[in-house]
Amino acid sequence: xxxxxxxxxxxxTQLLNLVNLARKTGLLVIQGQTDTARLYFREGKLIHANIxxxxxxxxxxxxxxxxxxxxxxxxxxxxxxxxxxxxxxxxLMSAGYVTQEDIVQSVKKHMLDIVYTLFSWNQxxxxxxxxxxxxxxxxxxxxxxxxxxxxxxxxxxxxxxxQDELPDLTSVALRFTDNPxxxxxxxxxxxxxxxxxxxxxxxxxxxxxxxSNGMDDFQIRKIVYGMLQAGLVELxxxxxxxxxAVGGRRGGVEKPPAVKRSVVERLITRIKRI
Amino acid sequence: MQTVxxxxxxxxxxxxxxFIRSISEIDVVSTERKISSEAERVKEATTVAxxxxxxxxxxxxxxxLFGTPGQRRFDFMWEILSEGMLGFIVLIDSVRxxxxxxxxHILEIFRSYAPTPYVVxxxxxDLPDAWSPEDLRIALKIDSNVKVLxxxxxxxxxxxxVLLELLxxxxxxxxxxT
Ligand SMILES: Nc1nc2c(ncn2[C@@H]2O[C@H](COP(=O)(O)OP(=O)(O)O)[C@@H](O)[C@H]2O)c(=O)[nH]1
Ligand SMILES: [Mg+2]
Numbered sequence: 015x016x017x018x019x020x021x022x023x024x025x026x027t028q029l030l031n032l033v034n035l036a037r038k039t040g041l042l043v044i045q046g047q048t049d050t051a052r053l054y055f056r057e058g059k060l061i062h063a064n065i066x067x068x069x070x071x072x073x074x075x076x077x078x079x080x081x082x083x084x085x086x087x088x089x090x091x092x093x094x095x096x097x098x099x100x101x102x103x104x105x106l107m108s109a110g111y112v113t114q115e116d117i118v119q120s121v122k123k124h125m126l127d128i129v130y131t132l133f134s135w136n137q138x139x140x141x142x143x144x145x146x147x148x149x150x151x152x153x154x155x156x157x158x159x160x161x162x163x164x165x166x167x168x169x170x171x172x173x174x175x176x177q178d179e180l181p182d183l184t185s186v187a188l189r190f191t192d193n194p195x196x197x198x199x200x201x202x203x204x205x206x207x208x209x210x211x212x213x214x215x216x217x218x219x220x221x222x223x224x225x226s227n228g229m230d231d232f233q234i235r236k237i238v239y240g241m242l243q244a245g246l247v248e249l250x251x252x253x254x255x256x257x258x259a260v261g262g263r264r265g266g267v268e269k270p271p272a273v274k275r276s277v278v279e280r281l282i283t284r285i286k287r288i
Numbered sequence: 289m290q291t292v293x294x295x296x297x298x299x300x301x302x303x304x305x306x307f308i309r310s311i312s313e314i315d316v317v318s319t320e321r322k323i324s325s326e327a328e329r330v331k332e333a334t335t336v337a338x339x340x341x342x343x344x345x346x347x348x349x350x351x352x353l354f355g356t357p358g359q360r361r362f363d364f365m366w367e368i369l370s371e372g373m374l375g376f377i378v379l380i381d382s383v384r385x386x387x388x389x390x391x392x393h394i395l396e397i398f399r400s401y402a403p404t405p406y407v408v409x410x411x412x413x414d415l416p417d418a419w420s421p422e423d424l425r426i427a428l429k430i431d432s433n434v435k436v437l438x439x440x441x442x443x444x445x446x447x448x449x450v451l452l453e454l455l456x457x458x459x460x461x462x463x464x465x466t
Binding site: 083084085189190205208209211212213215216253273275277278279280281282284285286288 | 289290291292311340342343345346349350351352354357363364365368369371374444448451452455456458459462
C-alpha cells in the first residue's frame with residue numbers, strides 16, 4: 015500500500031517525521047516543479063538520495079565535496095565504466111586518492127544537500143513505496159532523520175528571515191565596498207562564496223549570479239547576507255536595468271562588453287601613478 | 289561603473305599573494321593560513337586559498353586582480369575566474385625548476401579558456417639561484433611574441449611594470465584586431 019499525496023497538504027517535514035516514527039523502509043519519490051527527488055530509507059533512516067538527472071554516482075559526490083578535482087572525477091568516470099560505487103570506492107581508497115572518511119562524508123553531504131532542498135519545496139506530488147531499496151552496489155550511509163528534521167525546520171525559519179532581509183534578487187546587483195575595513199583581513203571564504211565573488215559586477219543581478227552558479231534563492235541569500243555582514247559587498251542598482259538583461263543564454267549572466275581602448279589607456283595612466 | 293579583471297596565476301608559492309599585495313589598495317583578501325593548529329587545518333579543507341585585490345582608476349573604472357587558488361582541488365575555479373578577464377599573468381618561481389612544468393601546464397590551460405593577452409613574469413629574480421627570463425623562455429617554450437618579464441613581487445615598481453607590460457600587450461592586440 016503506497017502513501018500518495020502532495021506537499022501542499024503534507025509537508026516534507028511531516029513526511030520525514032512519519033518515515034522516522036514508523037521506521038519505514040522504502041522509496042519516497044517527490045515530483046518537484048523542475049526536478050524529481052528520490053529518497054531511500056531503511057528502518058526510518060535515510061540511506062540514499064538522488065535528484066534530477068544527477069543519479070549520485072560516487073565520483074560526482076566526491077567532486078562536489080571537493081575531495082576530487084574535476085579532472086580526476088572525469089578520468090575516473092570514463093575509466094570506471096561499469097564499476098559499482100562500492101568497487102570504485104575500494105579502488106580509490108587503495109590507490110590513496112581518498113580515505114574512507116572522505117567517502118562517508120561525501121555521500122552524507124550529497125544526501126543532506128538533497129534532503130535540505132526538499133524543505134523549500136511547497137508543492138509536488140509524492141509517493142512512498144514500501145520495501146524498495148537502492149541497488150546493492152550503492153554505498154548506503156544511514157542518516158538519522160531527527161537531526162535532519164530539526165535542521166530542516168531551522169532552515170525554513172532562517173530562509174524566511176533571509177527573505178525579509180533580501181526580498182528582491184532580480185533587480186539588485188552587488189558591488190564591492192569602497193572601504194572594506196580591517197575586518198576583511200584574513201577572512202575565510204568558502205568555495206561558494208568565491209564563486210559568487212567572481213561574478214560580482216554591477217551588470218549582474220543577484221539572481222543571475224545565483225543561476226550562473228547553480229544556486230537556489232536560499233543559498234545565494236545566505237551567502238550574500240554573510241558578505242553584506244562582513245562589509246565585503248554592498249547592494250547596488252544593476253546597470254542597464256532598463257534593457258532586458260537575461261536572454262536565452264545559459265546561466266543568464268551577461269557577457270561583459272568588449273573593453274575599449276580608452277579603458278586600457280586609463281588603466282595605464284593610473285598604474286603609472288601608483 | 290565598469291569593472292575589469294585580471295587573473296594572476298602560477299604554481300603554488302610562485303608569489304601570487306605577494307604580487308597582488310604589493311599593488312592592491314585594499315588588504316589582500318587571502319584565505320591562506322600558516323598551518324598551525326588542528327582547527328586551522330580543518331578549516332583549510334573547506335576554504336579556498338585565493339587572493340583578491342583592487343586598483344581604483346576613478347569613480348567609473350575599477351580593476352580587480354584575482355589570484356588563482358593555491359590548492360589543486362580548486363582547479364575547477366580557474367574557468368570561473370577567467371570569465372571575462374582582460375588578460376592574465378603567469379608567475380614563475382624562477383628558483384624552483386621543479387615547478388616549471390606545472391607553470392607551463394597552467395599557462396596552457398588559461399590560454400585555452402580565452403584568447404586574451406598574457407605575459408609571463410619570472411619572479412624572485414632577487415634570489416641568487418633564479419633562472420634568467422631568457423633561459424626560462426627557452427625552458428618553458430614561450431612563444432616569441434609573448435613577453436617574459438623579470439620580476440620581484442615584493443617590489444611595487446616591478447609589479448607595476450608587469451601590469452603595464454600586460455596592458456601594452458592588450459593595446460597591441462586591439463590594434464591587430466581592428
Ligand atoms: N625573494 C623573494 N621572495 C618572494 C618573491 N615573491 C614571493 N616571495 C616569497 O615566496 C613565498 C611564496 O609567495 P606567495 O606570494 O605566498 O606565493 P603564492 O602561493 O603564489 O601566493 C613567500 O614567502 C613570499 O614572501 C620575490 O620576488 N622574491
Ligand atoms: Mg598565495
